[in-house]
Amino acid sequence: MVEQESTAKFAERARSAQTVVVEAKDLAAVFEYAADLTLQQGGQSIAAPGIKGKELAHLSKLCQAKKIELLTGDLRQKADMISTGLTGADWGIAETGTLVVDSKSEDIRLAGMLCDTHVAFLKKSRIVPDAGTIEKELSRMMKTSHGYTAFISGASRTADIERVLTIGVHGPRELHVLILGEDKQ
Amino acid sequence: MIKTPGDVKTYKKDLKRALSNTFLGATLDAFASAYPASRANAFSGIDFEALAAEIARAKDESIPNLEKLLEEFTVQAQKAGAVVHFARTAFEANSIIASIAEENGVRRIVKGKSMTAEETFLNDHLERSGYEVTETDLGEWIIQMRGEGPSHMVMPAIHLSRREVAELFTKVTGQAQDPDDIGAMVRVARSELRRKFLEADMGISGANFAIAQNGAIGLVTNEGNGRLVTTLPRVHVALVGVDKLVPDVKSAMRILTALPRNATGQLISTYVTWITGAVECKSAPGSRKSMHIVFLDNGRLALAKDPVFSQALRCIRCGACANVCPIYKLVGGHNYGHVYIGAIGLVLTYFYHGRQNARAIVRNCLNCRACKSVCAAGIDLPRLIKEVYGAILEVEGEKPVKNVLLEKTLGNRRLFHFLLRSGSHLQAPVAEGRFLRHLPLIFSEEHQFRRLPALAKVPLRDKWEKINPVTQNPRYKVAFFGGCLTDFVYPEQGQALLDACRDLGVRFEYPMEQTCCGLPALMMGEKETARRVAVQNIKAVDPAEFDYVLTLCASCGSHLKEYVNLLSDEPLLGVKAAQLKDKVIDFSSFMTKVLKIDPSQFLAGGGKTAYHAPCHLCRGQGVREEPRELLAIAGLEYVQTKDEEVCCGFGGSFSLDFPEISAELLKRKLDNVAASGTGALVTDCPGCVLQLKGGMENRGGAIEVKHIAEIVAERRK
């Protein structure tokens, strides 16, 4: 119940910050979504530095089929080439529609910062009512040496010219959050 | 680079220029109108007062322990590979940062938004040392290229129009920019700055938090530039005021709940980034960022020990105190602060940037308390502003003539009241009905925006015994605190009080030794005089002898309640001051809550009535519903008007010192009332009556202005 409520609230709050929130069946569906979105927006590449092993093989095949370039590392060298950044999120905070992304890895950071569109996937069970609920976990994430913990709530925005809200000043112009239901088996 | 005039004359010229800047006026007005609703929306479901109190409490716990927190932070951050520096002064901080740049062979620097770096004028220092420094927050970048300082702590370029930005960008890019295509201009910034990010060797950020428990810093941004500044370059320096230290994650989260909501009405800013130590950075040797945290003292640790001013360190830099300030709204941040802006700027300028920069701006405060009511850290800003003003007068030793006069007269009740009585005779040749025909010579052209009232022929105190009815077996024994205006200018308001309470079982007394409440003295920075009259009044009106102490003056009432601050270190008087605080009551609360009047005691079918909420009643004493309720009970049709709780511009001697601002606030107030189509405007403070009535008279007096006691007395059956 709490999970349902938190998910609904997360979606509502995230949408109020122009985030696109969609439910996805599994990771394969996330990959499909990211690939289709990339093509739709006229993009050419997906940066997915956090995807490994079997899943990476799957994504790689998909990208090949759709003629999308897949970038998996050294994103610093490819700063101008990232259309879509695809990363996971560790937590979702319902109260503010916020994603918590452990961004120790430089490539994870860059995938979410230098792209035009950020697609993030989040397990439903990881959505909590507020930041207080995961205070311990946050403390732990910060405590690890060389920690970089990102709270992300929407796409990059500014209102610095005549207070007109304008999206996409330094970071992504769009944020899509795909919520993964739990595998019941 | 930024200039803030040290003399009032030049300052007033600047104010005049700002008042005639129609773009600025319209933008700030639009912002001020939109802000309260979006703020309220963002806080829905959250008890703001409780949150602010909690932040204040936690900060007050940390402030005496900043050095300890710093030690703890340093241990943790160094464990995580950061280098922690401590700078005692602004110059020292700038030098440390310049030498970090030198040691690391840096040439190009990108910067995230940091008020602390503005405080130390870091850019100037680095540029003089030969580094290329680029601000990357859009607003900061714009003002950097224009060679200006920020005009708001959160929205640094709010004073500029799209046209001015387009002109600037046209120059920068060499390509014409369309001022109406803001999206395109933002894209220009994106691509220009993206290049700068990629080329930079060093990133400089501020920090909203430094968490002692784990050595992490927290950055709050919307644009995402803070993330790029801390990720792309191989060196990261964070410049952090020691006041940003918090013990743990919980404290940081608590502040984060308030900060974006109070700043811009957002639930949260788009990016909040927590960085612990030397993070991965593939362009740095060993793939580890060279990470430095420079803590700035610049007087903060000493401020932490000050019994009065330490609370200024609670500030979380949300900027809300500027957002709601009626003067900020008229003149903008460049004329309402030095580096730090708004109410907190008026206070901090003295400490961080000196007396010269503070002495003119600090006078420009109405004491309307709008800032205090929204402060996320519960700082008593209006009080601190007056304390700074007093401190500057004290240090400079040269007081304005009016202060000397005030000190001499107010401290001596007999002399003060003798002068007021004589004034009534002396003014005879220039009095015309209840107003003065000409303004006395000390006033200038600019004071003509309202007509000043004449002093009453017979003050209230001289006819009190005659008009005060004898009440047999009273239910309540109430001391009436007149205050100077009711006593000497508007005695009819006192008569109205007696009429309104006729036959309701109240025995009023007017203790004759009472004198001015002392607020005017405090407003002029004369704390000692304010103390002296406070003592005189407490001796005159012993709260233990009465059920209530009623005043028709919102300012007197709220100030009487604050005697506890003035007399807290006086053992016996402190107790009386606390008792007084509990017994002071305003007219509307007394009628509705104590006497519990009902419509049967009043005539029905009264006309439409607008209400002006005095600052010192709605915010000063938290009385909001009672006056409106009272109007309804008294058979009047209360009509809501725009900005009812915004100051009318009186502010006591403020309206004499800054007539241009007072006039503009009055004009807006009366325009709003006129738009409501009512026949009467009431309020519950003789100061506001003076301002509103005088302004209305100047416009032809179409709407009657009264004290609420007068209109209620008229409606009694």
Ligand code: SF4
């Ligand atoms: S008291 Fe009023 S005028 Fe003074 S700084 Fe605060 S909001 Fe502005």
Ligand code: SF4
């Ligand atoms: S003084 Fe209070 S309202 Fe003003 S910026 Fe600081 S915390 Fe915000």
